[in-house]
Amino acid sequence: MTDVLRLYIDGAWTEPVEGRTADIVNPATGETTGQLALGNEADVDRAVEAAKRAFVSYSQLSVAERVELLEAIAAEYERRLDDMAAAVTADVGTPLFLARLSAEAAAGSVRELAEILGKYPFEERRGDYTVRKEPIGVCGLIPPWNYPALQMTEKVVPALAAGCTTVLKPAEIAPYSAQVFAEILHAAGVPQGAFNMVVGKGSVAGSALTKHPDVDMISFTGSTAVGIQVQKDAADTVKRVTQELGGKSAHIILPDADIETAVSMAVQGVISNSGQTCTAPTRTLIPSSRKDELVGAIAAAVQAVVVGDPLTQVFMGPVASERQWHTVQRYIQAGIDEGATLVAGGPGQPEGVKSGWFARPTVFADVTNDMTIAREEIFGPVMSLITYDTVDEAVDIANDSPYGLTAYVTGSDPEQVRDVAARVRAGQVLLNRVQPDLTAPFGGYKQSGNGRIWGVAGLEENLEVKAVVG
The missing domain is CATH 3.40.309.10 (Aldehyde Dehydrogenase; Chain A, domain 2)
Structure with missing residues (x-):
């Protein structure tokens, strides 16, 4: 493993606006293995602008075209399973067998979602009106670090399946997993601007994303304390917020x-x-x-x-x-x-x-x-x-x-x-x-969050409901 010094914006690897970095530390040894770029508010602006621009065309892709894209992502994921497992282990110390299982589950979930997407009723006639399900827009996605392969996938891929464009702010202590994930989506041919990634601190890049007026939805997974702040930051622009927070099961x-x-x-x-x-x-x-x-x-x-x-x-x-x-x-x-x-x-x-x-x-x-x-x-x-x-x-x-x-x-x-x-x-x-x-809906009651991920429920979190009457 080595440095992670570039962001992924508008279909290309790019340098951050500032040159600030942080150490990447292997938890199994305590040793520094590389340097991580710290994206800032200006980098988030660039990523959101690219996603907003791409939404105009990406949201108009047919369901068949999006199914084809998901299948390409799954195939590339499966090709990179060993790389992803090694990255997860280097990032957070997950035993290699479990890291591999989580990567396999992530790739499998993409194939399952492609099947769900192909059958999903985006338009339904009810009496004198039609109900349409349309992509919500630009999605700001903030996963945690504990199962990085699975959690980045469960946020980004359903949003792409729904026709949304995305800005991912991955966990700063899981940068190698994020690097491999972005490489997978790039190699799979995700259209320019539909997927963007800004690595950095949650208090800077994450906060800028939750507050951004051009972000239509925030999906956050993490602690309840941080989730409360995310909800507050998003309130001024009345964006949709879905959260999977703490647990004491x-x-x-x-x-x-x-x-x-x-x-x-x-x-x-x-x-x-x-x-x-x-x-x-x-x-x-x-x-x-x-x-x-x-x-x-x-x-x-x-x-x-x-x-x-x-x-x-x-x-x-x-x-x-x-x-x-x-x-x-x-x-x-x-x-x-x-x-x-x-x-x-x-x-x-x-x-x-x-x-x-x-x-x-x-x-x-x-x-x-x-x-x-x-x-x-x-x-x-x-x-x-x-x-x-x-x-x-x-x-x-x-x-x-x-x-x-x-x-x-x-x-x-x-x-x-x-x-x-x-x-x-x-x-x-x-x-x-x-x-x-x-494929079963997953999310919490009470202070464990709101909204659901996985399967049909995860797809629907990224959709708006429109009634066309007459």
Whole structure:
């Protein structure tokens, strides 16, 4: 890996207006691997101008032409899977096997969207009027860093599918992934100006994008605190804002759950990607009648997790940055200070690790739902085990959160599993599984955001509704 010093504007690689840069740091080693260009407000102006100009012609492409474009993007994505996986691992320390899986999922989602697009009814006659679905315009897209390949794809490609033009402000700590992504779209033949990319800081380039009067929609994924500011910045120009924000997802293990399934879901869901997953089921709700059995099994499984160099055969790599490592450490200490029982992991780095931002996979038992580690999103490999006496109590605990992104239910009785799923206030509920379906609508209740991504719902977020009467 090397420097990322150019922006992608109006179909070409271009130098930023200013020459300011920041270090690119490998989280597995702590070493600087290159320099990142920091785009500013003037660069955002250039990108938005190109997108606005391109919208006039790009929005008039036929559905068949857009389907063909998506298929070309998917084909190029598939050709660059190894490059994208390597970039993700270098950026944020995701183990290479998981980085590859996320890149494959991203490419697959493009093919699935091409199929959806080809069948979507953009015009429908209803009595004396016609309902048309038309592209909203210029979309400002701000994804997070934790699954960069998938999250850039889930924002940019549905907007292009809808006939919109785009300006992407990728996460500044995932620049190599952004570089590969832009190369994929360029090689696939995305028309000039339909896709633009300005790398840089969220507080500068991201803020300029959310405030820009010629941006018709902002799609943001990140923390709730930043999402609130994005909403405020966008309000002056009354642009549409869709957001996927924080989560503190509950995993309800029902009394009849198979222990192997329950433990596998709990550990995979929380520890995968070093816990840096907005949907991670970090509040694991266990029946008091099976407390000893489940605490012991989960603790043993977490203690067996192999942590190390993400380029080797490990399950967990580092967290993405020094800042994130210190955040995780503060939360682990808060759990200890507030009286939770540490049953696996703890503060500091794993044994034998001398460099890089590696945290210890950690499990707390005897957690109550008012503790800091149960209320706030940690974004690290920290699991809170909370006991309940009745299923009704479990549902109440699950819903007692400012967040409502995802929930998980594990149990052997299909009717009870579905009943609990219906009562949990979350945008998506996964039953006896941790892997989502990338065609199902995804988004949050409450402070976990608004709007939906993936599948038909993700396409429709980029469309305006027009009624033609008579």
